[in-house]
Amino acid sequence: MRALREVPGRLDVERVRKDFPILRQEVHGNPLVYLDSAATSQKPRAVIEAVSRYYEQDNANVHRGVHLLSERATQAYEAAREKVQRFVNAAHAHEIVFVRGTTEAINLVAQTYGRTRVRSGDEIVITVMEHHSNIVPWQMLCEEKGAVLRVAPMDDTGTLLVDELERLIGSRTRLLALGHVSNALGTIHPVRRIVEMAHRKNVPVLLDGAQAVPHLAVDVQALGCDFYAFSGHKLFGPSGIGVLYGRSELLEEMPPWQGGGDMISSVTFEKTTYNKLPYKFEAGTPDIAGAIGLGAAIDYVRGVGVDAIAAHEHDLLTYATEALREISGLRLIGTAKEKASVLSFLLGDVHPHDIGTVLDREGIAIRTGHHCAQPLMRRLGVAATARASLALYNRREDVDALVAGLHKVREVFA
């Protein structure tokens, strides 16, 4: 494998680590090794400072005030929207709707697009690898409408069976909703090909990008998707803020979801008319600081370089995969050819929670459980897995610490 420093234009991981104050601490007397970024990522100082600067200098409500602070807050909030637009290459800033996170984005589409388009007997297609956030909103919709949820299968490596998926898309399909990257297995789906395939049958596509945006360059126009959802907190931004990208034509047709301030154009007791995009979908005071923090996170990611991040993580994933494969009794769950930054595994018959607890004593943070993907766990025939997930600030030493920690787990449970 190539040494990190030999590659030109490479991400300097030690410099990156200095930007994340939280990483400089000990946990149970050991240096923190944070391998849980798929659950939530850590925040660079630039994000923390952008949020506190906003509260210290500009805090005011947006869109409504004539005073200077309100103007500044509005400007910063809308500038954040434009940063998101450029980050995912949306055609227009008004195609970017600020929401609480991926979960809310998907619920918004289910409750607006879904409720107006889906009728009894219609079908929504998802995959067996989806996070509960991309299952339950569709189930709720299907229950209400008498519609049917169809589930595309995968093989034992965690690779989506695209031909099977294609067969599921029929004349009753109203939407295909799938993850861009699986949170439990790390599989990167060939979403561009899948979108083309669905569009040939006139079926719109929602992509759950929660696990993709921190690792891959995303271009919604090149992907051709109709909706794209992601969360700020997984992209080194604050929690409580996320994004729904939707193509203008679809967003225009969709009714609003929540009613309240800012989403209206005029209100009388007889009739309310709605605001233009994107405000029609942003009822109430939004998470202004969150949006500004997300904008700062995007500036940070672009500053490091999306391609440099992807290359760094790819090397690290290869290194980690090889290292874990050498641990006797360790079974990697999810070995698709195209993967991003996630290593799910089992170790002998040690319960994943026990793995996590022993590692925690060593200062190593991983996630254990069903990863909000219970149907996937059932398909795999396991109740839970241990999951280490990587981000731009992880280095080979973190992987080495994980391997040493897993040897300790084996000793404890021998």
Ligand code: PMP
């Ligand atoms: N989809 C995927 C693939 C995820 O990994 C997650 C978060 N684990 C979500 C959706 C939900 O994101 P949030 O909780 O930020 O709304």
